[in-house]
Amino acid sequence: MDKQALLKKTEQINTVIEAFLPKEGEYDQLIVNAMNYSVLAGGKRLRPLMMQTAFHVFANDTKEPEILHRFMAAIECIHTYSLCHDDLPSMDNDMYRRGNLTTHAKYGEAFGILAGDGLLNYAFELIAEGMLQEEAAALAKDVHAFCVLAEKAGYRGMVGGQSLDVFLDQTQDADTKQEQLEYIYRTKTSALLEASFMIGAILAGASEQEISILEDVAGKTGFAFQIQDDILDLTGDEEVIGKPIHSDEKNGKKTFVSFAGLEQAKKAVEEYSMDAVRLLDEIPYPTDEMKELITYLMDRDN
Ligand code: GRG
Numbered sequence: 001m002d003k004q005a006l007l008k009k010t011e012q013i014n015t016v017i018e019a020f021l022p023k024e025g026e027y028d029q030l031i032v033n034a035m036n037y038s039v040l041a042g043g044k045r046l047r048p049l050m051m052q053t054a055f056h057v058f059a060n061d062t063k064e065p066e067i068l069h070r071f072m073a074a075i076e077c078i079h080t081y082s083l084c085h086d087d088l089p090s091m092d093n094d095m096y097r098r099g100n101l102t103t104h105a106k107y108g109e110a111f112g113i114l115a116g117d118g119l120l121n122y123a124f125e126l127i128a129e130g131m132l133q134e135e136a137a138a139l140a141k142d143v144h145a146f147c148v149l150a151e152k153a154g155y156r157g158m159v160g161g162q163s164l165d166v167f168l169d170q171t172q173d174a175d176t177k178q179e180q181l182e183y184i185y186r187t188k189t190s191a192l193l194e195a196s197f198m199i200g201a202i203l204a205g206a207s208e209q210e211i212s213i214l215e216d217v218a219g220k221t222g223f224a225f226q227i228q229d230d231i232l233d234l235t236g237d238e239e240v241i242g243k244p245i246h247s248d249e250k251n252g253k254k255t256f257v258s259f260a261g262l263e264q265a266k267k268a269v270e271e272y273s274m275d276a277v278r279l280l281d282e283i284p285y286p287t288d289e290m291k292e293l294i295t296y297l298m299d300r301d302n
Contacts, residue, residue: 001292006049013045013052013072020073020126022118034107034115035122038080042098042242044302047079047196048072053289054200054214067142070130071149071199074123078153079192081123082162084116091166092247099242124150145199152195161188169253176254182223185256189229190222197290210283217276221294224272227265228300230255234262240302273298 021039024032051072055064087094087102088109095105104112127149131142151157161184168174197214206214232241233248234257248255257265276294280287 001289001296006296009049009052010045013048016069017045017048017073017076020070022122030107030111031114031118034103034111035118037106038084038103038115038119039076041100043076043080045076046297047075047192050193050196050218050290050293051075051200053293054197055204056200057283057285057287057290058201058204058206058210065203067127067130067134067138068200068203070126071145071203074126075149075192075196075199077119077123077126078149078158081116081119082153082158082192084112084119086162088112091162092251094243094247096243099239120153141202141205145202148198148202149195152191152198157187157191157195161186161191169251178259181254181256181259185223185226186219189226190219193222193225194218213279213282217279217290217294220272220276220279221297224269224276224294225297227256227269227272228297230257231262231265231269232301236301242302269298 017039021036022032052064052068055068056062083097084103086092087097088104094102096102100106102112103115107115124146127142127146131139131146134142153159155163164180165184165188168176168180194215197218198211201211201214230248233245233255236245238245247253248258256268260268273294277291280290280294
């Protein structure tokens with residue numbers, strides 16, 4: 001997948017997301033503004049893209065159902081909430097993200113928290129509202145996808161990884177072990193990517209075995225993605241990334257690069273990505289787009 005093709009897909013996904021953004025009422029302008037600001041501040045839209053790509057591998061029809069679009073918007077809302085909260089003074093205290101002021105830097109700390117809270121709740125509202133309009137026969141798939149999203153975003157997924165990460169940061173004499181770092185990568189980063197591939201497949205009617213293969217594929221992709229993130233924090237271009245580099249070093253954060261060194265880290269990105277691509281051969285349908293996406297991410301510069 002070249003950058004131009006990716007940008008075109010991102011634009012289409014932006015249209016989907018924008019259609020579902022919350023609308024202002026009489027007394028909620030500020031919170032709705034803060035929520036929408038955070039979502040519209042940019043971003044690669046990787047999770048909705050992965051979801052959409054997985055859907056088309058298993059769907060009989062090229063038409064995308066509304067429930068898929070709602071899940072795509074919802075996962076971006078959840079991802080954005082996690083970024084709003086991660087940037088807060090009590091967490092990373094970052095002022096820039098995606099080339100723009102972070103939500104708390106623009107709206108104040110309280111609204112940084114509230115915008116994240118609002119987005120998390122709104123994500124599940126979007127899906128539940130969509131489910132109310134579904135035919136009874138589709139509901140089992142929707143509920144399955146709903147559970148996957150809740151679990152992967154929660155304490156056994158992203159929140160769990162962030163919690164161990166924060167705990168280790170706050171415990172000065174804690175000596176981060178490699179297994180702990182792997183747990184953090186598997187949960188904080190991979191979990192939402194796993195949810196993305198799995199939900200696309202679930203909504204399209206994939207089998208349990210296929211869904212489980214995709215979970216593994218996304219898990220490995222997430223590892224590669226996070227290690228590449230660590231590398232970019234060291235060698236990336238601030239203009240392209242949209243936030244300051246060397247933040248891990250500044251915060252004394254242990255990363256794959258600090259454990260293994262830059263060269264080994266680059267090798268690991270390639271190995272995890274290629275493992276993910278190979279695993280896709282177990283899916284009995286064409287998975288070229290998924291493979292192209294994983295390969296593209298391997299060399300990403302933002
Ligand atoms: C606060 C519950 C909670 C979780 C925060 C997302 C997160 C967990 C922390 C942000 C820092 C970080 C390195 C997370 C790992 C995942 C990651 C690389 C997020 C950035 O995702 P991209 O690159 O962001 O897809 P864009 O801006 O392109 O959407």
